[in-house]
Amino acid sequence: MTVPPPAAPSPPVPPRKPSLVNGATTHGLLGRRRIRHPWELPLLGVGVAATLLSYLAWGGAIAGAIWLYAAEGEAAVTKVWDYVSVLPLVVQLVFLLPLLPLIIWWVRAILYAQLRATSVRMSPTQFPEGYRMVAEAAARFGMRNVPDAYVTMGSGVVNAFASGHGFRRFVVVHSDLFEIGGQGRDRDALKFVIGHEVGHLAAGHVSYFRLLFSNMLSLIPLLGPAFSRSQEYTADNFGYSFAPEGSAGVMGLLSGGKYLNAEVNVHELADRAATDPSLFVHWVNWGSSHPITTWRAHALRDRSKPGALWIRPKGHLYDSPLPAGHRWSSQYPSPGEALALLDRASRIRPAGYGEQFGRFTGVPTPQRPTARAVQTATPLLSGRSGYVIPPGPYSDDARGPRAGAQASSFAPPAPPAPSAQQGPHGPGADGSGQSPSQPS
Template structure:
């Protein structure tokens, strides 16, 4: 069984030389345009290759269509009359009118829209990114050495750890109760936005390592090239494909989680608590119970909800992947293995297996007899309240659940490779360890 929390991340070392300026050709980090390949989820790059092929074919279709139309207009044979009443004597260019009529069918109409989008999406993406950047520059509170310096230090340390050539802009915006953070870019500039409700978690009396993990996750998107202009351009159409587009997005999120874990492994379970229950109740989230439900909550409908609607891995699947670093995060099928037996039947079980109210009350009474004093009153931790004498938040989050027997499922002890493909057997297996980058 692995120990919790994991050891702190490696100390930040200043680079021996000034990194070169970022360009379109050399990538966001000093590790090149593809970044560190070892840390990526194994599904990410193959699916990106599919997206590139799909986009290139769509671009070729757009160019051919445009050439046919322009040629027909120039020679005067591609007219509304020739399209509506084609004849056997029409040339190739006017015969294209038959394709136009065919394109009016629902299925082909969708394809025509895709082809049309290909012709304009390069400028649409550029304008959208520019407007988005301008929006947050005007309404966000910018982190700096004098404004939210603790958060800005987290950004700077993660950027240096990942080998980024320049530090991203970082902004705090009002969250209105929403826990979120995201990354995007414009040109060669990189931006991270953190909602205020999430940023508050970084205080000393809260869970600063959870915020460090989240910030490293977002910078991981930058370091992996997920938000670069050309990555978005060549994967945009892939996102429109049902199931495949969602899967590609989930693979990127697992990669970003790998970055977060590489930089701040001790913040992984805290992040699950915050994302699952918010900035106050996070302390009372038992992350073993969350991770175990990734395996026990099965069934057709849970998988369909992931395949068709999940741009991010479900929280339970992410918790399982962050706890068991011996294998990459699950993409299609629920992950295997639960460390503890749950007191309640899985949610997808037929209702006849559910406990009656009397049985539920009996289980509560039994748990209360075992529950330590510090585990009562599970309504969160709040700033300004003295919690002296209580366990640290992380100790509460990774404690063995009450009334749950240990199963035979065992996680080999770490340290682990940063791509979550087994234990770290040599230093070069860690892409950010000294000497690891030279063996890509």
């Protein structure tokens, strides 16, 4: 009996293209809800309600003016405006609100055209490493299309953003961000940033209808910035799920800049989120569209917490030798005490951790430890507190356990076991001791 040859496997069915009813990802309109900050969707609902009420107020104002003019004449309408000084609001309601859908569409179209006309498009042949990160993030997040990606001149500004026009989606990376990528800098930090921006797209943050129906929320004090911060925390969750090993590098970048980022101890940065409970720090956060850096670093270090919006996070790993900024000045050290602390730290500082004046491309620093080792080292002159980061698993998709990973990506990487393939200097063919990235 002749056995028929096995049937050839059928080619994978590509996902349906984006439409008005299926969302930018294969996860549907709401996406993966557990990866979102818990405040995002409730605040979005408030924004939709505010926008609908604005349109109802617009319709009511127009209908009321027409009725009053028909019933009482022009003099009655003029008399109302004499008693109520709401002319700027009336102008906005009558002229701007009904044009808002067109204004949003037009601005996004111009932005996309400007980028296409002036920026470098990432592709398989142009900035292929960056484009690979975009494509891999799109695949990880279940996006139906790989978004367009552009590099634009940063002129010293370290930034990136995501937007769209129609069903098109795109990310833009300032050229200065590439100066922290590659072997000379911090490739994982760049990967985290790209994952963060593609995460904005995957979460639907740049959807035309989302922008249209949440636009009025940006005019509401406290709630508008809070909604923006919740979206940033969500995008950080996406970035962490894509490149957790880059989270410490990004916090170093956002606080120390693209040259001193390698010298920032992110544990000291994250600890100040809990040890500085000043009202004025809260005030700065309440008015900010992005989480303040110390709170953001704390949320990326302790993945059991989704990030704070109103009240500072609690719990710190290390105690600083200096008082928190909200303490009375009488607790600050005198010059002699400060110099004594410096001398103590110098005596216990490991070799290669001094000379903190930045690392520059092309300047060899063989005696220096890796940037990640400096960023995640135990702070000097600091005792342990009672705070412990739970090892997981956690409640959302971004914080699930990773095979072979540390409990926190801010923890120093564990040294790999020796093998026959390693050279005399340990891992890394150049003897640098740089450990490979852990699987995400």
